[in-house]
Amino acid sequence: MLEIRNLCAEVEGKPILRGIDLTIRDGEVHVLMGPNGSGKSTLCHVLVGNPKYAVTGGSATFNGKDLLALPPEHRSYEGLFMSFQTPTEIPGVSMTNFLRAAVNARRKYRGEEPLGASEFLQLLREKRKLVGLDAHFMSRGVNEGFSGGERKRNEIFQMAVLAPTFSILDETDSGLDVDALRTVAEGFNALRTPRTSAMVVTHYQRMLDYLRPDFVHVLMEGRIVRSGDASLGYAIEERGFDWIRDEAATAQPEPQP
Amino acid sequence: MTDPLKQYLDLYRAEHSRIAAGSCPAMNAHRDAALRQLEAHGLPTRRTEEYKYTAVRDALAPDYGLNIARLPLAADPHKLYHCSLPNIGARTCYIINDTVGPVPTAGSEDAIRVVPFAKADEEMRGFIGKYYHSTVQSYDALASLNTLLAQEGLLVLIPKGHRAVQPLQLVCFADAKADLMANRRLLVVAEEGAEATLLICEHASSSAHYLTTQVTELVLGERARVELCSVEETGSNCTRFHNIYADLAAGAALKLNSVTLTCGHSRQTTEVRLAAPEASVEANGAVTAAAEEHADHNILVRHDAGDCRSTLRYKYVLDGNATGAFAGKVYVAPGAQRSHSEQTNANLCVSPTAHAFSQPMLEIYADDVKCNHGSTVGKLDETALFYMRQRGIPEAEARLLLQHAFVNDVLRHIQPESLRQRLSLLVEKRFRGELRRCDGCRMYGGTATNAPTPPEP
Ligand SMILES: Nc1ncnc2c1ncn2[C@@H]1O[C@H](COP(=O)(O)OP(=O)(O)OP(=O)(O)O)[C@@H](O)[C@H]1O
Ligand SMILES: [Mg+2]
Numbered sequence: 001m002l003e004i005r006n007l008c009a010e011v012e013g014k015p016i017l018r019g020i021d022l023t024i025r026d027g028e029v030h031v032l033m034g035p036n037g038s039g040k041s042t043l044c045h046v047l048v049g050n051p052k053y054a055v056t057g058g059s060a061t062f063n064g065k066d067l068l069a070l071p072p073e074h075r076s077y078e079g080l081f082m083s084f085q086t087p088t089e090i091p092g093v094s095m096t097n098f099l100r101a102a103v104n105a106r107r108k109y110r111g112e113e114p115l116g117a118s119e120f121l122q123l124l125r126e127k128r129k130l131v132g133l134d135a136h137f138m139s140r141g142v143n144e145g146f147s148g149g150e151r152k153r154n155e156i157f158q159m160a161v162l163a164p165t166f167s168i169l170d171e172t173d174s175g176l177d178v179d180a181l182r183t184v185a186e187g188f189n190a191l192r193t194p195r196t197s198a199m200v201v202t203h204y205q206r207m208l209d210y211l212r213p214d215f216v217h218v219l220m221e222g223r224i225v226r227s228g229d230a231s232l233g234y235a236i237e238e239r240g241f242d243w244i245r246d247e248a249a250t251a252q253p254e255p256q257p
Numbered sequence: 258m259t260d261p262l263k264q265y266l267d268l269y270r271a272e273h274s275r276i277a278a279g280s281c282p283a284m285n286a287h288r289d290a291a292l293r294q295l296e297a298h299g300l301p302t303r304r305t306e307e308y309k310y311t312a313v314r315d316a317l318a319p320d321y322g323l324n325i326a327r328l329p330l331a332a333d334p335h336k337l338y339h340c341s342l343p344n345i346g347a348r349t350c351y352i353i354n355d356t357v358g359p360v361p362t363a364g365s366e367d368a369i370r371v372v373p374f375a376k377a378d379e380e381m382r383g384f385i386g387k388y389y390h391s392t393v394q395s396y397d398a399l400a401s402l403n404t405l406l407a408q409e410g411l412l413v414l415i416p417k418g419h420r421a422v423q424p425l426q427l428v429c430f431a432d433a434k435a436d437l438m439a440n441r442r443l444l445v446v447a448e449e450g451a452e453a454t455l456l457i458c459e460h461a462s463s464s465a466h467y468l469t470t471q472v473t474e475l476v477l478g479e480r481a482r483v484e485l486c487s488v489e490e491t492g493s494n495c496t497r498f499h500n501i502y503a504d505l506a507a508g509a510a511l512k513l514n515s516v517t518l519t520c521g522h523s524r525q526t527t528e529v530r531l532a533a534p535e536a537s538v539e540a541n542g543a544v545t546a547a548a549e550e551h552a553d554h555n556i557l558v559r560h561d562a563g564d565c566r567s568t569l570r571y572k573y574v575l576d577g578n579a580t581g582a583f584a585g586k587v588y589v590a591p592g593a594q595r596s597h598s599e600q601t602n603a604n605l606c607v608s609p610t611a612h613a614f615s616q617p618m619l620e621i622y623a624d625d626v627k628c629n630h631g632s633t634v635g636k637l638d639e640t641a642l643f644y645m646r647q648r649g650i651p652e653a654e655a656r657l658l659l660q661h662a663f664v665n666d667v668l669r670h671i672q673p674e675s676l677r678q679r680l681s682l683l684v685e686k687r688f689r690g691e692l693r694r695c696d697g698c699r700m701y702g703g704t705a706t707n708a709p710t711p712p713e714p
Contacts, residue, residue, distance in 0.1 A: 076649035088644040092662025102648040
């Protein structure tokens with residue numbers, strides 16, 4: 001599904017990603033862990049095409065297509081979705097109008113007619129239930145005055161509405177209370193199919209418990225320094241990152257500048 | 258360069274008897290004073306503080322014709338002109354250039370009197386004379402020019418205690434075959450306890466250049482409530498100077514809504530005098546301008562008595578090479594204690610070549626007041642744009658949603674709901690470049706939707 005090769009990127013002239021290699025196949029869930037500032041969010045943003053981040057090398061192929069050549073909206077139509085670490089507030093643009101625009105743009109891309117008003121409302125109703133988001137949020141501005149947890153819940157709600165094939169969750173678990181985390185994780189699991197995949201950034205074991213990822217990768221200073229199965233995640237929860245940093249330093253010495 | 262004012266003064270001196278003959282005594286009574294003022298003070302220059310952003314001399318320089326002979330309308334304007342805000346009002350009156358069309362008779366519920374000045378001056382002895390020009394407190398060259406040359410006017414009288422249910426709509430069209438100057442005058446008198454909503458739609462279907470001076474005077478008696486909404490949808494060959502003067506008695510409430518959808522060169526000068534305690538004014542302005550459009554609002558609110566309240570909200574979305582100017586001044590007179598004023602002006606420049614000038618001011622001579630003001634000039638929120646694009650909303654659509662939301666934040670204060678919805682839709686159409694084009698206008702469309710749309714079938 002997704003093949004990332006030697007991906008390098010910078011933000012405001014500062015190199016952040018220094019050669020990412022990662023392959024994610026259909027149906028797989030990969031968890032990305034790593035210390036603060038190691039480049040996890042940067043990788044997420046680069047994959048969905050945030051113009052703030054400049055790709056300086058490498059490639060990303062999504063279902064055979066050159067992902068990096070596509071504008072963000074086309075990546076979305078191709079099936080990419082990102083749950084933002086800090087979802088943006090868009091005052092005055094109601095959730096309903098926002099999602100109608102998103103849903104119908106996607107349908108237009110596929111050569112389908114816009115969704116009828118009642119079908120659309122039905123879709124929203126159904127997906128709201130999945131993540132437990134109250135109806136009144138639909139008439140509010142996008143994330144306008146939403147609490148931190150409500151915003152995260154709203155991200156997964158949007159994911160449910162847009163039905164992506166590849167989801168990127170950037171710390172969706174942070175800011176959720178225990179019950180909300182369960183609802184959101186269960187909602188996410190309900191949306192999983194053998195043809196959908198995900199890359200999930202998290203700092204917490206609880207997310208590993210819910211998602212049972214196929215792989216866990218550790219990102220440090222813009223590189224994946226270690227990959228393994230879920231047990232790697234639990235080891236990090238227990239021991240932190242230092243041991244990985246030490247091992248990485250001996251196994252793969254930094255290239256000389 | 259000769260003074261562009263000269264041709265107007267010369268015209269008046271040569272034609273004053275014909276001008277007077279086509280007008281009514283109440284209007285004629287003020288012409289000589291206006292002439293003397295213009296002779297004494299002249300036109301503003303770029304150095305005149307109040308006209309810093311609008312070049313009056315350039316606007317008045319061309320040679321325009323006037324309808325001094327008062328040629329009547331060729332046909333019934335109700336059949337000839339299409340307003341983009343249909344069926345909002347219970348009654349619709351047309352003003353073509355500066356000629357008032359037939360006034361429809363009122364329904365039994367509707368006690369509002371809509372009378373051309375000439376008729377009012379005959380039927381209601383002394384009424385026009387009592388109020389005409391009564392609200393114009395300070396010298397303004399455009400108002401004086403209007404007083405000098407205007408020949409027709411319309412009186413809207415909301416009698417004591419009458420509460421109008423449906424709005425009164427004035428549909429104004431600029432329609433000139435040759436370059437024309439039109440000078441229009443409106444007088445709105447809301448007597449004690451009267452309530453009404455007025456909608457003024459300003460359209461253009463002019464193939465020639467059109468210069469208009471417009472003076473709207475509002476006199477609100479005690480506890481009168483008036484909501485005046487003026488919508489501008491003109492074109493690049495229109496130069497419009499609209500001066501609004503309002504005097505409010507105790508407990509009166511005025512709401513002034515102004516929506517500029519499209520314009521050429523537009524300047525609105527507003528002076529509101531809160532003359533007695535507990536009067537209040539709320540002014541909501543929304544401007545969408547693109548291409549070479551120029552929209553300038555200059556507003557002065559005088560708190561001459563204590564316990565009054567003023568709220569000013571103006572929002573501009575500027576695209577292309579458009580210029581938006583806002584200067585708001587709230588003046589609190591000595592002793593006007595417990596004055597309450599809020600003033601905001603926010604500008605969204607969606608193209609790098611658009612210009613916004615913002616100047617909110619306070620001049621306070623009382624100590625127990627609560628007044629604040631704020632102004633912002635910004636660009637579209639890139640983070641929000643990206644968030645929307647990630648969800649699949651095309652960039653052009655995302656920009657449109659953000660701009661529309663920005664303007665809706667002002668429109669939400671406009672009543673009635675049917676008008677608000679209609680205005681919001683027109684703003685959206687305008688951003689999409691789908692607004693019905695005025696014939697002969699060279700405009701339009703924002704940067705996102707630059708392709709010209711075909712004329713409506
Ligand atoms: N817009 C930006 N401008 C400047 N620096 C940035 C910007 N975005 C990210 N960075 C820098 O890039 C580095 C990587 O940031 P990134 O957000 O990818 O980290 P992260 O791994 O997601 O961290 P966290 O766990 O705290 O979310 C950090 O040093 C950060 O300060
Ligand atoms: Mg992050």
